[in-house]
Structures are given as C-alpha cells and as structure tokens.
Amino acid sequence: MDNVVEKQKPVVVTPRVKRSRFYYVGRILTYAILILGAIVFIFPFFWMISSSLMTLGETITRQLMPKVPQWVNYVDAWNQAKFSKYFLNSVLITLGTLAGLLITSILAGYAFGRIDFKGKNILFGLFLATMMIPESVTLIPNYLLIRGNIFPIPGGTWLNKYWSLTVPFIANAFSIFLLRQFFAQIPKELWDAARIDGADHLRFLIQVVLPISKAPIMTVLLFGFTGSWNAFQWPLLVTTNDTWRPIMVGLWSFVNEAGPQTHLLMAGAVISLIPILIIYFLTQKQFTQGIATTGLKG
Amino acid sequence: MTEATISVKPKVSGTTLHKLRTREQITGYLFTLPALIIILVFGLFPILYSFYMSLFNWRVTKGAFVGDKNYLLIFGNWTNLLITLAGVALIVGAFWVWSNAFKSLSKGETIAKVLAAVVMIVGGVVFVTGWGQMLDSGNPSFLKSLIVTLYYALGTVPAEVILGMILAFLLYQDIVGKDIFRMIYFLPYVTPSVTSAVVFQIIFSLRETSIANMIIGWFGISPQKWRFEPKPLLNLLGLDISGFLAGPSLALFSIMIYGIWSFVGYNTVIFLAGLGNIPKETYEAAEIDGASKSQMFRHITMPLLSPTTFYLTLIGFIGTFKAFNHIYVLRTPSAGDSVITTSLLIFDNFYKANQYGVATAQAIVLFLVILGLTLAQNKLMGERVFYG
16 A cells, blocks of 8 residues: 555656556546536636627526627627726726836835835834725725815815726835835845946936846736726725726626626626736736735735 | 945045935935825725724714714623623633643643633633623624624635645646646636626526526536525525524525635645645655655645645635625625625625714724734634744
8 A cells, every 4th residue: 555655646756666556546536626626617717708609598598608609799798888988997097006006116115125214114014004904994984085075185076086096006015015025135236336336226226126126016017907907896986977987897887787688798797807817828927926925816 | 426435435424424314314205205195095094084983973974973882883882792702712712721732741731621621611601692692782783794704704714725725736746737727726816806706696696597506406406596595505405403503595605605716726826836845855755764645744744834724724714804896796685684794784884874983883893803813813823833
C-alpha cells in the first residue's frame, strides 16, 4: 500500500517507476472531479450566452440551445434596452476613476514609501483603517454628503451627476498600500544618485520610479477597473435616472422595468461581461497573481 | 543643487539642513494631500457622522436628539445586551481554556476540559437568555437578519474553503491543461456579481422548466420554488424542526449555492499559491525518514497550509457580513425576511423606509460585530495557525 501511495505523490516525482492499477484509477478520478468542477463553473456562462441567442419563447420552454441563433437580440439590447447608454456611462465613469486613482495613489504611495514627514505613520495607519470599514457604515453619510445636505458642495447636488460616481473612488487605501510596498523597496542608491544629479522627488518619481513600477501600477489599474465596472450599491443610490446610470444598475433595473424578457436580459449580461473578460484573458497571469498575492477583490 | 552638497559634505550649516528638512516635510504632505482629502471626506468623516446621525431621530432630515434610543430599538435595553455579550464572552473564554488545555500537563488537561465544558454550557445558557430577552423587547427583524447572515456564513464559508482545498490539491499534481482548469475555476470570481446573479435569477426561477428544477428532476425530485420559497430547506426535506435549528430557507439556500459557485475558484487560486510556497525539500526529507503520504499530509501540508486556511476563513466570514450585491439581486418579495441579511436590512431601512437614524445605528452595530468576529477569530484560530 505504501508503494502505491508513494507513486501518487504530487511533489516528488520519481521517474521510471512501474505504475500500478491504483495510479491510473487515481488519475482518472482526479480528472473526473476536475472536469466536473469545470462544467459546474462554466455552465452558467454557457447558459447565459445560449439564452441570449434564443427567442423569448425558447427561453421559457426547457431548452439548452436556440434553434436559430437570434443575433438580433444583441442589437435590441444595445439600442432599445439602452445598454449602449449604460455601457458608455460605465466606460466614462471607469476612465475618470482610474485617472484620479492613479494620480492620488502614486503620489501618496511614494510619500509613504520614500519621504520622511511628521505624522506619517499615524496617517498611514488611519488610511489602512478605512479598509476595514464596511460600506454600510459610510453609505448613508456619503449619500447626504453628495446631495449637499451636510455642507454645500460645488454644483449644489451631485445626485445623478458624474462626480458622485467618480470622486469618492479616486483614492483608496488599498492602492496606496500596494504602491507603497513596492516603492519602499527601491534601493536608496538610486535616489542618492538622482539627488546628486539635482533631481527632486517629483522628477525622481516620474523619471526613475514610474518606469520600473509597471507591474504594481498595472495591478492598481486592474483592481480599480473591476471595482469601478462592477460597482452596484452606491450607483444604485445616486442614479435615479438614466443620465449617468452605469451598466450594472442598468442590468438590474432592466429586470424590474422591462419585465420578463430573458433573452434581452441575457444579451445585456453578456455585454456587461465583455470588458471584464477581455481584460481577464489579456492579463490573466497578472490578474490571478495580483489577487493571489494581495487577496482583495476590487 | 543644495541637496547634492549635503550628500557630499556632511557638515553644512544648521539652517540649510533645517530648510531642507522642512522642504522634505512639505513635499510629503503635498504628495499625500489629494488622497488624504478624498479618504478623509468619503472614508473617515462618514464614520463619525454615522455615529452622530445614530443619536438623532433622523428621517431624511435631522429630527430631535434621542441619545441611545435607536440602539435601544435594537436590543430592547442595555441589560439584555450585557447578558448576551457576557454569554458570548463565556463561550469564547471556554473555547480558549479548551484549546490551551492541550498544551498543559496531562493532569491539568482533564480538569481544564471539564471546566471549559461547564463554562461553555453556562455561557450558552446565558447567551440564549439574553438573546431571548432581546427578541422580546428589541427589534426582531434586526436580530433575525443577524441569524440569516450567520446561516449564510456557516453555509458558505466552510464549503468554499473545503472545495477550494480539494480542487487545489488535485490541480497541484501533474495535470494536463492545469492553466485552463485554473482559468475556468477563477472565472466566476472575476465575473461582476450583478451579471452572474442575474443569470442565477433565471437558473433558480420558480418555473418548472428552470435549470435548477431540471437538475433536481433528474433525481426524481418535484419542482421547487427556489428563490421564492421562504420555508426552511430541512422542512421541505420532511424534517419537522422549527426555530434556529430549522436552518436557512430554500431561498437563502439558493443564494448560498450562488455564493459558493462564485467564491470557490478564488480559494482554489489562493490555496494553489499556498501549496507552491511549501518547500519541496520538506517532503523529500520526510520521505527519506519513511513518512507515508497521509503522514506527510497531516504533519507537513496541513500545518504549513494553515495560515492560508485561516486567512480564507476570516475574509470569507467578513465578506458574508458585508455581502450585498448578489443578495440584493437574488432576493424575492415572497422569500420575505428569510433572505434579508443585516447589510440588506440596513439598506432597506435607509433607502425604502427612510429611517436614517435607525439605519446608521444598525450599521454601527454591524461594524462592531464584524470587528468582534475578526478579533475573536484572530484570537481563537490564530493560536493554532502555524506561521512558518
């Protein structure tokens, strides 16, 4: 028995061993479980795409595939169901958020990682503490805040305005923390050399630090992107009409406002998923590694 | 230029050095300023303001100062809360004694265990008493929401951790198409929760032809109402239990399945990273010493993986208490309060009922519960975790 077990061992692979029957049974079982898992994980996606191509009638009867793919569903979802509007809104919101996020987190990350100033540690601790706060606690005051109920804000109210969907998210402790960890590791000699050449912090940051920090900046962008694109609770609160309604709220309101139009709903769901999928497939390794090392979903 | 002088010649006049230090300080503050403003205004200030709001009879606009009334609406009175918390403290204390007993001498061990068991029972009784009084005089819907959240956490987190571990172990072998498997497993986690929840809305619909009903149909089970079914799952299975032990409703169970589906891949990826961090030499050394595979698993893999397991359990628990999007999308009116977790209840009190004061008080209690859970879990599990 010991012999058999030894050959199954994953880590220490002994080459040229005679493999027993148990080995093959184990292998088949392993693959069976892995494939079953893959089917379970992928099935909702298959079904989403499949029903996005069905007629309304086909979505109601028990069917797994459409007889004739109804590509027109995508046109209808895009135009009539206003997913084009929601999609564009989400793109603009995400771009604005990312631009702000980059500036604030690079600057703050650099300051916390490389500059000595009074109260730095207290401030950093305060920033980190905000990562523990559940959204439920900040949601209500923030809602009053963007309506200008607590103190006057430019424009009177940000309800249904672009600013309410971007400004609160252009800085977060997580991105600052991530960049700080990276910036702090940059050898001091580089800074000394730059200083002798007469560079100040801003020039050193732009000319030396940023070019070697593509990986952590990419991670910040990926998290920022998913966070902004997937946002739901806050946009639900601050968009009462279509003007700036992002795609996730659009998808949800379509369920309630348009009634049971499963085929269009699923087409909308596919549309909402496409940008995330493209980015996931393009940056798969970094995406997965970024989450594995930092362990946070944006 | 002045800066260059410094690094070359250490002896500069005090004023120059002072000026430089000041400039360094100012640069530091200027760089942090943009982030500081945003985090201060939208992250830190709201916490204080939330507490401030919770002290008023605040409905859309500020009303009269009511002090702790909004909190009393939750607990009934402070004595109830104190009794309940004392019960929790006793249970935690007993747990602590129990786990520490393993380390002490054999004689003390038995005594400690008996003691711990007694304290645990007393703690349980005290807790149930306090809880019962809170249910009588406090806000049942808030307390119910905590139980729903607890069901949700207990029904998803362990399953996610165990399934994630199994899949990671299988994938860690010499597998053809390993990257493809990992990519597929991770896909549900990457997918926006509203998008996938909308799909699960249809999968768990009450139609006889829905996917969920089709699947249980293969096993000869009659169609169910899924997201629309407020009855506990165990009752539907024919067990006549009521109260807390009856467990989650079928509607909540549907949401749990969604939760597990979307989260297992994340755990798998993290466990894979954890397995990759275990040095191969450890296994080689154990093999030379004649350890069997199961021995290696018990004495090497499990302890070295325990920080990962702990981490995943912790963020899983915290995540369920914060969860909102998918529950909001998947809930139905007919499932009633059987799917209303605390974060949903707070949102409804605020958004639908316009009870701002009550909602902020509840949000602060939720925050304290999350904080307490984190600390307790750190204390209880932290000691058993092996940090290489």
